[in-house]
Amino acid sequence: MILSTTETVPGKTIRDFYGVVSGSTVRAKHIGKDIMAGLKNIVGGELKGYTELLQEARQEALERMIRQAQSVGANAVVNVRFSTSNITQGAAELFAYGTAVRVE
């Protein structure tokens, strides 16, 4: 599965469109990571625990999107976009979407 943030897959031609595919996941913060983050909050800087948490979650959202694209018979997803929304305190939704296509 080829993913791309551009309108086509560079170097290939789009043969078929299958419409929008998406994947999402909602994650809550881990209490242990939150305590570490609370300490880090005093002096500032990167919150590594959160960076990893969101990366993992985003990867899962992508994988769900890929599975959906596979099920409609696509071999690439173009114009992939990410979006993050805070649903409630301590939980966030990671969302990935794009257009499923067949390229050659």
Added chain:
Amino acid sequence: MEAWLDPALRLGAPLAFLLVTYAIGSAIERRHFRLLRVREVRSRHMPVATILEPPADWEVTGSALVTGSVVVSLDYWKRFLAGLRLLFGGRVSAYETLLERARREALLRMKERAHEAGYRAVIGVRLETSQIAPNGRQGKGTAGVEVLASGTALKLAR
């Protein structure tokens, strides 16, 4: 016990705390900016662009999605400064530097990942900023900002 000692302690303790966080925080910030410059120079050979089409003379042999992200915290000193700013208005430079650090870091991580996987350029780059809500009520607890850089990495013939 002298009468002036108690109010002095009450005022002095948070003030001392703020000064310590300021000292540590700004040292971390200076170090980060120094590292960012070094890594930016090191990865200068890799073009990164927001254009959606590769230039016509590039022979693209492969492509993949690459991302880089970072969550940075809003520390007490910066929040204190921003709180003061809210009274007078104007530029909140404490947050400006924080977001600049986060964006440059996210872009660098994306570039470095693309480079490690053998790609030569990144196009269609997007930057997204989102706030991570604090756990507690009314802005208490840990708060952070995430910056995500995403793009299409290209393998080039030649």
